[in-house]
Amino acid sequence: MAYTGIMTTEAEIDQKTGAGVSASWTDVMKTAATLQAESTVNVTCRFNFSDAVTAGLNADVKGILSDIVSSLVAIEGIAYDFSGYNRIAAEDKINVLRDAALRGLSIIRDKKNQKFMEEA
Numbered sequence: 001m002a003y004t005g006i007m008t009t010e011a012e013i014d015q016k017t018g019a020g021v022s023a024s025w026t027d028v029m030k031t032a033a034t035l036q037a038e039s040t041v042n043v044t045c046r047f048n049f050s051d052a053v054t055a056g057l058n059a060d061v062k063g064i065l066s067d068i069v070s071s072l073v074a075i076e077g078i079a080y081d082f083s084g085y086n087r088i089a090a091e092d093k094i095n096v097l098r099d100a101a102l103r104g105l106s107i108i109r110d111k112k113n114q115k116f117m118e119e120a
Contacts, residue, residue: 003027005034006050007041007062008070016074016097020084025077037072041065045109052117061117068104071097 003010013030014021042048049057049065057065075097082090107113 001028001031003030003034005031005038005069005073006053007038007068008034008066008073012066012070013073013077016070016093017077018085018093020090021077022081022084025080029080030073030077033073033076034069037069040072041068041105041108044105049108057117064104064108068101068108071101071104075101 010027010030013034017025038050042050053062053065075094078085078090078094078097085093108117
């Protein structure tokens with residue numbers, strides 16, 4: 001089965017997981033983690049960005065959504081199997097990705113920013 005996601009691409013996830021990610025981290029796992037991350041974004045913001053993306057949000061809005069979702073999915077990929085990473089490097093990567101996801105969520109949670117994104 002090929003990777004499918006709405007808010008991010010497999011390439012963006014792979015870039016964030018890095019070279020140490022396990023070869024056992026499959027497209028099916030990436031898709032499942034992506035669906036969970038997209039749901040987290042939608043429910044956290046009480047706005048269905050998944051539908052809005054397919055309806056045609058602008059590139060800036062898609063970019064921040066992709067950053068959030070790919071960061072959350074990359075965390076899952078790294079945590080799946082630490083053996084390809086130095087333990088400290090894996091923890092650092094996860095912390096950086098978590099911070100990016102939390103920063104993005106705080107931006108899109110703001111109702112004024114949501115209004116801007118809908119109008120953009």
